[in-house]
Amino acid sequence: MYKKICSKYEPTKDNLIHILHEIQDTHPQHYISDEAVEEVSKYLNLPTNHIYGVLTFYSMYSTTPRGKNIIRLCESPPCYIKGSENILRKLKVLLGVETGETSKDGLFTLELSACLGVCGNAPVMMINEDVYGDLTEEKVEEIIEKYRRAQ
Amino acid sequence: MKYYRSHVLVSINDTSINAGVKDFIQALRAELAKTGLQEEINVLETGPLGFFGRGICLTVYPENINYQDLKTEDIPELVNEHFLKGRPVPRLMLDSDSKFSPKLNYDQRVVLRNSGIIDPENIDEYIGVGGYEAWEKALTQMQPMEIVEEVKASGLRGRGGAGFPAGIKWSFSAPLEAEQKYVVVNAHDGEPGSFKDRLIKEGDPHQLLEGTMICARAVGATKAWIYIRGEYKLCIQRLEKAIAQAREYGILGKNIFDSGFDLDIEIKIGAGAYVCGEETALIESLEGNRGNPRWKPPFPGVEGLWRKPTVVNNVETLANVPFIIQNGADAYRKFGTPECSGTKVYTILGDVAHPGLCEVDMGTTLRTIINDYAGGMKKGFRFKAALVGGAAGVILSERHLDVKMDFASLNQYAAVLGSGAILVMNEHQSIVDILWSILRFFRHESCGKCAPCRNGCQQLYKLINKIKKGNGTMDDVEVMLTVAEMMQATSFCALGQSPIMGIRSAIENFKDEFIAITKK
Numbered sequence: 266m267y268k269k270i271c272s273k274y275e276p277t278k279d280n281l282i283h284i285l286h287e288i289q290d291t292h293p294q295h296y297i298s299d300e301a302v303e304e305v306s307k308y309l310n311l312p313t314n315h316i317y318g319v320l321t322f323y324s325m326y327s328t329t330p331r332g333k334n335i336i337r338l339c340e341s342p343p344c345y346i347k348g349s350e351n352i353l354r355k356l357k358v359l360l361g362v363e364t365g366e367t368s369k370d371g372l373f374t375l376e377l378s379a380c381l382g383v384c385g386n387a388p389v390m391m392i393n394e395d396v397y398g399d400l401t402e403e404k405v406e407e408i409i410e411k412y413r414r415a416q
Numbered sequence: 417m418k419y420y421r422s423h424v425l426v427s428i429n430d431t432s433i434n435a436g437v438k439d440f441i442q443a444l445r446a447e448l449a450k451t452g453l454q455e456e457i458n459v460l461e462t463g464p465l466g467f468f469g470r471g472i473c474l475t476v477y478p479e480n481i482n483y484q485d486l487k488t489e490d491i492p493e494l495v496n497e498h499f500l501k502g503r504p505v506p507r508l509m510l511d512s513d514s515k516f517s518p519k520l521n522y523d524q525r526v527v528l529r530n531s532g533i534i535d536p537e538n539i540d541e542y543i544g545v546g547g548y549e550a551w552e553k554a555l556t557q558m559q560p561m562e563i564v565e566e567v568k569a570s571g572l573r574g575r576g577g578a579g580f581p582a583g584i585k586w587s588f589s590a591p592l593e594a595e596q597k598y599v600v601v602n603a604h605d606g607e608p609g610s611f612k613d614r615l616i617k618e619g620d621p622h623q624l625l626e627g628t629m630i631c632a633r634a635v636g637a638t639k640a641w642i643y644i645r646g647e648y649k650l651c652i653q654r655l656e657k658a659i660a661q662a663r664e665y666g667i668l669g670k671n672i673f674d675s676g677f678d679l680d681i682e683i684k685i686g687a688g689a690y691v692c693g694e695e696t697a698l699i700e701s702l703e704g705n706r707g708n709p710r711w712k713p714p715f716p717g718v719e720g721l722w723r724k725p726t727v728v729n730n731v732e733t734l735a736n737v738p739f740i741i742q743n744g745a746d747a748y749r750k751f752g753t754p755e756c757s758g759t760k761v762y763t764i765l766g767d768v769a770h771p772g773l774c775e776v777d778m779g780t781t782l783r784t785i786i787n788d789y790a791g792g793m794k795k796g797f798r799f800k801a802a803l804v805g806g807a808a809g810v811i812l813s814e815r816h817l818d819v820k821m822d823f824a825s826l827n828q829y830a831a832v833l834g835s836g837a838i839l840v841m842n843e844h845q846s847i848v849d850i851l852w853s854i855l856r857f858f859r860h861e862s863c864g865k866c867a868p869c870r871n872g873c874q875q876l877y878k879l880i881n882k883i884k885k886g887n888g889t890m891d892d893v894e895v896m897l898t899v900a901e902m903m904q905a906t907s908f909c910a911l912g913q914s915p916i917m918g919i920r921s922a923i924e925n926f927k928d929e930f931i932a933i934t935k936k
Contacts, residue, residue: 385468
């Protein structure tokens with residue numbers, strides 16, 4: 266599977282970030298495994314430590330398995346002054362997790378993120394690729410419920 | 417061309433897509449057809465409208481009435497009342513009390529002149545408003561050095577942060593002999609509260625491409641890269657589409673317009689690191705490395721991407737270029753002040769009545785921006801402070817409301833103008849709290865390459881945490897200043913040099929608050 270993804274790109278180092286994105290996006294647990302790192306290392310002819318270096322530098326990558334849905338709540342100043350801390354508290358209670366953890370049912374991983382660039386609708390979170398703005402505690406509850414029902 | 421009685425502009429963005437804007441538009445068109453209005457009312461899918469409403473938003477021209485948070489159920493009422501009987505529906509309007517609508521200064525816009533008017537996904541609409549004429553002119557009627565001279569004469573300064581004159585930057589790379597040169601578009605847009613570049617790309621992607629092309633021609637680059645944050649999916653899709661359309665039309669590719677000039681543009685995406693907005697860190701990231709900044713000199717203009725001469729420009733900077741080439745430097749200098757020509761794009765957020773996007777002359781005061789373009793303060797709130805320029809920005813107080821916003825007048829505070837983020841705070845917000853949020857951000861985003869920034873950001877966060885909890889003293893406040901000053905003097909890149917801006921301005925402008933909280 267990893268080989269197939271790699272082969273879509275030219276084997277040059279500048280494609281590393283794109284390859285890692287695709288591997289992570291297509292993995293059901295949204296992470297990059299040791300096995301994937303080995304494959305990419307062979308394909309790009311790069312030492313694995315370079316790949317780990319890149320993986321751990323950028324906040325969008327994960328080296329540990331994550332839930333089916335990744336929640337990324339913005340904690341930057343514009344969302345902060347609009348009460349993102351309350352939203353975070355609510356999410357923690359709803360999901361029964363701390364920041365960075367995955368819920369027991371494996372449905373959600375809760376993460377914090379720097380500015381998502383939707384500050385006009387602060388506070389904001391992303392679930393996977395979808396942006397949810399103007400959050401209130403009630404709205405968060407509805408959104409989480411929607412994802413649970415979609416199960 | 418068909419004439420319509422009214423145009424309905426629907427904003428397609430992340431928030432509205434989520435609220436089901438595509439189904440909404442279909443239902444709206446169906447309803448218009450049902451009432452026989454489809455020949456009279458034109459529904460257009462477009463980019464940012466200039467205000468950030470909730471959910472699905474639209475503007476109706478020529479009445480200039482804005483609606484927000486529309487649901488499919490509202491369509492019959494909207495069509496029947498507004499479009500059929502000509503009676504706008506206050507219940508659904510952006511602001512039914514004051515009838516506020518953002519000031520639309522299209523005749524005074526450069527960067528956003530098409531934004532919200534044309535369909536950004538259709539190259540024909542861009543060409544229809546004069547798009548790519550400047551590119552043709554640059555390619556067939558001008559020598560590369562003439563382009564550089566024109567941009568120099570326009571006085572265009574970089575809109576990324578530091579405000580370095582763009583023409584001078586280009587003039588470093590243009591005369592160099594090299595087998596390959598590059599143009600890199602810095603579309604990282606990571607400054608918290610600033611997302612003007614995203615809105616420029618989403619509203620009018622072709623104008624950015626055109627500016628990039630002209631820059632490439634001026635410096636002799638045959639390859640350009642656009643570096644975008646991985647989080648901006650819609651933006652990436654729109655630009656990919658725009659590039660594909662330009663290639664199809666032969667505006668990009670080999671031997672463009674029979675000039676013998678070849679150019680291709682590609683998109684590279686990031687993976688979440690604030691420091692990658694710094695030009696050398698961005699180049700590292702483009703090459704597939706950790707985004708650690710490089711030592712300067714050599715500057716990227718001489719040795720950049722893969723050690724080749726590389727011009728790195730911000731999105732807004734390049735989006736200004738087609739206008740300059742098309743209309744000349746003199747026309748451009750009519751905007752702004754004598755020292756700082758042109759316009760500036762801002763995103764206004766926080767406790768204003770209507771958060772929004774605007775483009776105004778350089779030198780427009782904060783007061784004008786807040787009152788005319790954001791409808792003043794939110795009802796019942798007073799202005800206390802504004803964080804201008806994002807996390808690397810400054811906290812301005814009431815006495816700065818009438819200071820001209822340009823690189824020259826803001827002098828010591830000027831470095832922050834670029835990112836164009838204005839976050840307005842009301843009298844109940846705590847300055848210590850906002851500073852805490854800023855310093856937490858820096859602690860997270862320091863790349864760790866150099867000791868002053870790596871350790872300094874940690875220490876600053878510890879100190880502000882202590883102060884915020886009420887356990888700090890005025891000595892701690894002084895230490896914060898000393899640490900941040902040391903970081904400014906010794907950090908490797910602009911990231912570590914930035915926390916001083918917020919800290920110093922917060923303490924200078926709101927000293928009472930620090931005194932009060934440390935006395936507890």
